Amino acid sequence: MENLSLGLMLMAVGMITVFSILLIVIYLSKLLIAIVNKVAPEEVAVKKATATASAPTVIDPNTMAAITGAVNIVTGGKGKVMKVEKI
Amino acid sequence: MEDIFVKLYEMTAFGDIIADPSFLIMYAIAFVLLYLGIKKHYEPLLLVPIAFGVLLANFPGGDMGVVQADQDGMIMVNGVMKNIWEMPLPEIAHDLGLMNFLYYMLIKTGFLPPVIFMGVGALTDFGPMLRNLRLSIFGAAAQLGIFAVLLAAIAIGFTPQEAGSLGIIGGADGPTAIFTTIKLAPHLLGPIAIAAYSYMALVPVIIPLVVKLFCTKKELMINMKEQEKLYPSKTEIKNLRVLKILFPIVVTTVVALFVPTAVPLIGMLMFGNLIKEIGSDTSRLFDAASNSIMNAATIFLGLCVGATMTAEAFLNLQTIGIVIGGFLAFALSITGGIFFVKLFNLFSKKQINPLIGATGLSAVPMASRVANEIATKYDPKNHVLNYCMASNISGVIGSAVAAGVLISFLQ
Structure with missing residues (x-):
């Protein structure tokens, strides 16, 4: 029973962490795109x-x-x- | 004269094999794996070394099977219990054989999986992910199988550490599965690695199966290019080259700050990618990471993983549990991705093809290729490859983060 509650807790923590990290990566990449577009738009x-x-x-x-x-x-x-x- | 024949017989492995015929089952498993790798081309770069490692490990007297130390690192050496971490490497080689020397030096230290991740990074293009950032979130939903199977495995009697190692198969990433298992349940390394790589090789079978179960024809015909024209993305990339150089540096820093245990995997993945994206200045490093180092690491990883599959360690009920649990983890991860897309479509005007959710598990780029084939079967003009690659690549990051969470809570 104790292990099952640990499993449930891991499921919640794990999924929330994975979603949060990927959301951070996505929004950070958007920020990065905006900065690069402003600072070094040379490719265009x-x-x-x-x-x-x-x-x-x-x-x-x-x-x-x-x-x-x-x-x-x-x-x-x-x-x-x-x-x-x-x- | 008779003495000579007796000694000759004792010299061979026949006596031990007759006394314990379970070795024969291991030979059969090795031959089947070799057949799948060579003839059926199922991940041959990994399955062939693993299968040959299985064969080498199961010759009595050959001293090529890996002997697992217990949780405290204690191991039986010539009738005496010794701590493996206090034994010098030459002594391991001398007393336990060459394969144990390689295993404890390269695998048990956790050295090879990150090295392979470096090679994977050098071969990965984050361009499709950067071009379709919104779709990357489906790489998170497709990690559901990892945690669902972790829970189910605990319920049927696996320890949390073993359950974590079993669940990580759902990440569909070989090096991640191996890295996590080394840290949490090294005694299960052989069957877990085999299950992970076998199911990765079976991606062309498993994804269509799950997709057929949960997706309608209408959903599979959602044309991503048309959706893109109807609802164009606001983000325009003006300098992809600079962006691709900055991306690995930023991602490593962010992930390292939030989930430090994932750094050996994500850090090396991003380092490999960085030396690729810098271009000619680091082309020699890129060449080494993606060719010679990657190839050497793959050989040793495959052989050592195979060598952990001795008859004693492999032929038990736990292995059957791992094979079934691994499949469930894989299928549930695909299902998680599909249902997250369905949920997303309920609230968004811009519809997304559920195949993009199905490819949220790692298995790059095979999962995307399979998804593209499915989409073009329903509509020959509907090429979803680039869109699937976005969730597929983010799935690599997602599974490494999930592994980091498991390691930090269970180790």
Whole structure:
């Protein structure tokens, strides 16, 4: 009987603790999101910049070099990259 | 001449096996587990080492079975009672064999489960959870099975410590189950680890079974993307990368302050995640945590856990209780998650698919994948994977917190 009441108490304490901790984690994460959005919202800025820059389909020179290199290896130097398009 | 044959016979294990045929049952169990791991691909990374450990432990004279010390740490060594914690490691290796050396050094000290948690953290992406924070709360509801089975196990005669170890199977997290059992009831480590990993492997069977019992077709067809369009979330993340770096640091600090006993698990999980999210600066640490260290830890954990399953320790009524209780804990955790979603839907305009509650138990990412399959069966366009991952990942935190509570109250 004593053990059963211990089990009941553990059930109540355990479930309340798990809910409380996860609620704290959720609200703390929301706070964190708000702080990060205010202090360091750079990812959006980068995305916007690349979105406008990519309008005329400019391929990064490093990416172009990698693609050309891969084509050269696969075709044994016979293939040529004429055009690279973003799909 | 006859003497030589007698000595040869005594050298082999046959005599002991004939005297005690229960070893044969253990070989059969090891072969079945090996079959499930190799042929059926049921958690092979863990089930294969565990099954081989079972095999190694049950060869009489092989000295590869783990000998459990009692609650005070006393153990019989060559006819003399000794305190295992006062024995130097070379003496353990010499007197009790290699597996006891590994077990008492790596497992009984609680070293390996947190190391594995570090690897799990390095392989976990908290992105889906951060994007769907509201859904994370269902990771708490799905811990119901742990405490419900704890209560039921006490009622049928398990000690509170044994009941806690049995209940934690409902968290569907192998390292958490092992860590808790080491602390509370180390003599049950073998059957509890086997039950935990077997049921985790059976997630594709258990979740559909419970979902079919408690969910209607209409509920399973709730389309999360449509709900999101109807009632868009107010939280917008502008810099996920920075957020993902800060998240493990903040969560560790908060959990450590509230439930310090969960720190070995949550702390290592979050450390593993942090070195992943930092990126190239810590990529070597990430590589070690998620590959070499994780793999080595898994091998030793599996073999040692298997080696605790000697015929003497495994073949008893308690093991049957653990197998049944483990299943109940698992099923009740899924049910708890489902019913919490149903309750939530009663009070909210934005409806949530109950599958998101069902995935509140750890078993990442298999539970989410299974839930997604169920949802797409009813509506091929209804992909719930990302939403399920939110509750699934928070379930890892939830089960570690539940383990922390059990350890602090019962140890």
